[in-house]
Amino acid sequence: MITPNELKQQAQNSWQHQSSLDWLSLPAKARATFAGLDIPTRKTEAWKYTPLTPLLNNAYLANQAAGDVDAGAAETRIGPLGDVSRLVFINGHFTPGLSRFSDLENQGIITLFSNANDTQRDLINAELGTGFEPKEHIFATLNYSSVADGLLIHAPADFKVQQAIQLVYLSTAEADTSLAQSRVLVCAEAGSSLELIEQFDSLGATNVFHNHMMEVSLHPNARMVHTRLQVEHESLTHINGLHIKLAQGSHYEQHALAFGSALKRNDINVSFNGNNAYCRLNGVFLSKHKQHIDNHLNLEHAAPHCNSDTEYKGFITDSSRAVFNGRIHIHQHAQKTAAHLNSKNLLLSKQAELDTKPELEIYADDVKCSHGASIGKLDDKSLFYFQSRGIDRATAEAMLCLGFVNEMVEQFPNGAVIELARQRLAEFFNDVDKLNNLWSLE
Amino acid sequence: MSATPLLEVKDLVAEVDGKTILDGISLTVKPGEVHAIMGPNGSGKSTLANVLAGRDDYQVVGGSVTFKGNDLFELEPEERAREGIFLAFQYPVEIPGVSNMQFLKASVDAVRKHRGQDELDAPAFMKLAREHCKELKLKPEFLKRGVNEGFSGGEKKRNEILQMALLEPSLALLDETDSGLDIDALQVAAEGVNALRNEARSFIVVTHYQRLLNYIVPDYVHVLAGGKIVKSGGRELALELEEKGYSWIQ
Numbered sequence: 001m002i003t004p005n006e007l008k009q010q011a012q013n014s015w016q017h018q019s020s021l022d023w024l025s026l027p028a029k030a031r032a033t034f035a036g037l038d039i040p041t042r043k044t045e046a047w048k049y050t051p052l053t054p055l056l057n058n059a060y061l062a063n064q065a066a067g068d069v070d071a072g073a074a075e076t077r078i079g080p081l082g083d084v085s086r087l088v089f090i091n092g093h094f095t096p097g098l099s100r101f102s103d104l105e106n107q108g109i110i111t112l113f114s115n116a117n118d119t120q121r122d123l124i125n126a127e128l129g130t131g132f133e134p135k136e137h138i139f140a141t142l143n144y145s146s147v148a149d150g151l152l153i154h155a156p157a158d159f160k161v162q163q164a165i166q167l168v169y170l171s172t173a174e175a176d177t178s179l180a181q182s183r184v185l186v187c188a189e190a191g192s193s194l195e196l197i198e199q200f201d202s203l204g205a206t207n208v209f210h211n212h213m214m215e216v217s218l219h220p221n222a223r224m225v226h227t228r229l230q231v232e233h234e235s236l237t238h239i240n241g242l243h244i245k246l247a248q249g250s251h252y253e254q255h256a257l258a259f260g261s262a263l264k265r266n267d268i269n270v271s272f273n274g275n276n277a278y279c280r281l282n283g284v285f286l287s288k289h290k291q292h293i294d295n296h297l298n299l300e301h302a303a304p305h306c307n308s309d310t311e312y313k314g315f316i317t318d319s320s321r322a323v324f325n326g327r328i329h330i331h332q333h334a335q336k337t338a339a340h341l342n343s344k345n346l347l348l349s350k351q352a353e354l355d356t357k358p359e360l361e362i363y364a365d366d367v368k369c370s371h372g373a374s375i376g377k378l379d380d381k382s383l384f385y386f387q388s389r390g391i392d393r394a395t396a397e398a399m400l401c402l403g404f405v406n407e408m409v410e411q412f413p414n415g416a417v418i419e420l421a422r423q424r425l426a427e428f429f430n431d432v433d434k435l436n437n438l439w440s441l442e
Numbered sequence: 443m444s445a446t447p448l449l450e451v452k453d454l455v456a457e458v459d460g461k462t463i464l465d466g467i468s469l470t471v472k473p474g475e476v477h478a479i480m481g482p483n484g485s486g487k488s489t490l491a492n493v494l495a496g497r498d499d500y501q502v503v504g505g506s507v508t509f510k511g512n513d514l515f516e517l518e519p520e521e522r523a524r525e526g527i528f529l530a531f532q533y534p535v536e537i538p539g540v541s542n543m544q545f546l547k548a549s550v551d552a553v554r555k556h557r558g559q560d561e562l563d564a565p566a567f568m569k570l571a572r573e574h575c576k577e578l579k580l581k582p583e584f585l586k587r588g589v590n591e592g593f594s595g596g597e598k599k600r601n602e603i604l605q606m607a608l609l610e611p612s613l614a615l616l617d618e619t620d621s622g623l624d625i626d627a628l629q630v631a632a633e634g635v636n637a638l639r640n641e642a643r644s645f646i647v648v649t650h651y652q653r654l655l656n657y658i659v660p661d662y663v664h665v666l667a668g669g670k671i672v673k674s675g676g677r678e679l680a681l682e683l684e685e686k687g688y689s690w691i692q
C-alpha cells in the first residue's frame with residue numbers, strides 16, 4: 001500500500017506529452033492545478049465514506065492500459081442496440097473496427113479530438129474544463145492533465161440528431177494493473193436535440209482503473225436524453241465525472257443503472273445557468289458482495305424558474321457499501337425554482353451499509369423543494385398481497401426486489417437498452433439467489 | 443348440498459396492539475352459500491376478512507377457525523390461498539415494476555401446482571387471462587402494466603375479480619368490491635362473481651350497499667358491529683338495514 005502522496009507522485013510521473021494535441025490548452029493548466037491538490041482521504045468531506053484503498057493498493061497509475069481486444073467477444077458483450085451510431089472504446093482507446101458512425105462523422109457531429117479541424121479545436125478549447133471547479137474534482141483534473149485523445153459531440157443549432165449515439169466503454173484484463181482514461185465533450189447548440197447511450201461494461205474480470213469524464217453543454221432550448229449503464233465486472237475501479245451546463249429553456253434527462261464494484265464513484269454536477277431549464281435524474285444502483293458504489297449528485301440552481309426532478313433507488317445487499325449524496329443548492333436569485341429529490345433504498349442484509357446525506361441549501365425565498373430519503377426493507381402490505389395469491393414469501397420477496405429495480409429500468413427511453421439492462425440485471429441477480437436467507441431479516 | 447361446513451368460525455377474538463377488534467365472532471359457511479356482511483365503518487369487517495386470509499398484523503387471541511375441516515391458523519397465507527381462500531382487498535396495493543401478467547402467472551402457477559393441475563404455459567395463460575379481461579371489460583393492456591399501478595379505483599376492484607376468476611377459489615372474501623364501481627362496472631363485477639357461483643363454492647361479501655345484493659343474492663345477511671355479529675337474517679335484512687340504518691339493532 002502506498003501513501004496518498006506517493007499516489008500523487010505516481011500520477012504525475014504517468015503524464016505523457018501528446019504532441020498531436022499540442023493545440024489543446026487544458027492539460028498544462030490541469031497539471032498546474034493538480035500539483036496544488038491533495039489526494040482525498042477520509043478527512044475530505046466529499047470522500048468521507050469512499051476510501052481510495054484500491055488506488056493505494058494497486059499501482060494502476062504506473063501503467064497505461066492498452067486497447068487490444070477480441071472483436072468477437074467484444075461484439076457479443078456489447079449486444080445489438082439496433083439503428084444507432086456506435087463508438088467503442090477499449091480501456092479508453094477508441095477502436096475503429098468495432099465502431100460505426102460515419103454519417104455523424106461526415107456531418108461533423110462526432111469527431112475525435114485527434115481529427116478536429118480548427119473550428120472544432122476552438123470549440124474544444126473554449127468549452128473543455130469549464131463545467132466544474134477543478135479544485136473540487138481532482139480526478140477530473142487528473143483526467144485532463146494527460147489527454148491522449150477525446151471525443152467531441154457537437155449538434156449544430158436546430159439540428160435534431162435522429163440516430164441515438166451509443167458510446168461503449170469496455171474494460172479488459174491487462175497484463176498489469178493499469179490506468180484507462182476517456183473523455184467526452186457534448187455541445188448541443190441552440191434548439192438542437194440528441195440521445196446518448198453510455199454503456200460501461202467489461203469483458204470478464206479487469207485490473208483497470210477507468211477514469212472517465214463527460215462535460216455537457218446545452219445551449220438555449222437544446223434537449224438531451226441520456227441513458228447510462230455501468231454494468232462492469234465487480235473487479236473494476238471506476239471514477240466518473242459528469243458535468244452539465246444548462247442554458248435557458250434547455251432540457252436534460254438521464255436514466256442510469258449502475259452496479260457496485262471494487263470502487264465506483266459517480267459525480268454528477270448540474271448547473272442551471274439560464275431560466276426555465278429542466279433536469280431529470282433517474283437512477284438505480286445495486287451493490288452486493290463487498291462492492292462499493294458512491295453517487296454524488298449536485299444540482300446548482302443558479303437561475304430562476306428552473307425545475308429539477310431527481311429519483312434514485314438503491315439495492316444494497318451482502319456486505320456491500322453504498323453512498324448517496326444528493327445536494328440541491330438554490331442560489332439567492334434562483335426564485336421560482338421547483339427542485340425535488342427522492343431517494344429510496346432497500347438495505348437487504350445486516351452487513352450492508354448505506355451512507356446517505358441530504359444536503360439542501362436554499363438562499364431564495366420563493367421556491368418549492370423537497371428532499372426525501374428512505375432506507376427500508378420490503379413493504380409488508382405488498383408481501384401479504386403476493387402471499388394472499390398463493391405466492392410463497394421467498395418468491396414474493398424476490399419479485400418485489402426485482403420490481404423495485406425494474407420500476408426505474410422500465411422508464412428507460414429506449415426499448416433495446418431496457419432489454420440489455422435486463423440481461424445484465426439477470427447476471428447480477430444470478431448469485432443473489434439465497435433470497436430466502438437474505439431477506440428473511442426481521 | 444353437503445352439510446359439512448366449508449368454513450367454521452367459533453368465538454373468534456383478534457386484537458391489534460392489545461386492542462380488541464374482533465370480539466367473539468361465530469360464523470358457519472357451507473359449500474355454495476353466499477353470506478353478506480354489513481356494518482358500520484370500523485366495526486371489524488375488513489379485519490375479519492384479513493384474519494381469515496392470514497394477515498399477521500392481527501393477533502388471534504381466542505376462538506378457532508376451521509376451513510375444510512382443518513385448523514386454518516396452522517396455514518401460512520400462501521397455503522390458505524392454495525387451499526382455496528381468496529381475499530379481494532378493500533384497498534388493493536400498487537406494486538410498480540412487477541407487471542400484472544407476471545404477478546398473475548406466478549400466482550396461478552403456485553395455486554395450480556398445489557392442486558396437482560398442470561402448469562399453464564405462457565401462451566395458454568395469456569389467452570386465458572385475456573378472455574377474463576374481456577369478460578370484465580378490462581383492456582388487455584392492463585396485463586402489461588404494473589400491478590394496480592395507476593389503476594383507477596374501479597379498475598383495481600375489477601383486477602381483484604380477474605384474479606379471483608383465474609384462481610378459482612373455494613371461498614372468496616369480497617371486501618367492499620362494489621365500492622368505487624360505477625353502475626355498469628358493478629354489474630360486470632357481479633356477473634363475474636355469479637359466473638363462479640356453484641354448489642361447492644362459497645362467498646363472503648362485505649358491503650355497505652344493499653344494491654350489490656340485488657345482483658349477488660345472498661343466502662344470509664349478518665350485521666357486524668363493535669367486533670361482534672349482532673344480527674343475522676335472510677336477504678330481507680339488508681333491505682331493512684337500508685331503510686333504518688344500524689342504530690335500531692344495538
Ligand SMILES: Nc1ncnc2c1ncn2[C@@H]1O[C@H](COP(=O)(O)OP(=O)(O)OP(=O)(O)O)[C@@H](O)[C@H]1O
Nearest residue numbers: 458463481482483484485486487488489490499532
Ligand atoms: N393494523 C391496525 N392497527 C390499528 N388499528 C387497526 C388496524 N386495523 C384495523 N384497525 C382498527 O380496527 C377497527 C376495525 O377496522 P376494519 O378495517 O376492520 O373496519 P371495517 O369494518 O372494515 O370498516 P370500513 O367499513 O370503514 O371498511 C377500526 O377501528 C380500525 O381503526
Ligand SMILES: [Mg+2]
Nearest residue numbers: 487488489532
Ligand atoms: Mg373495511
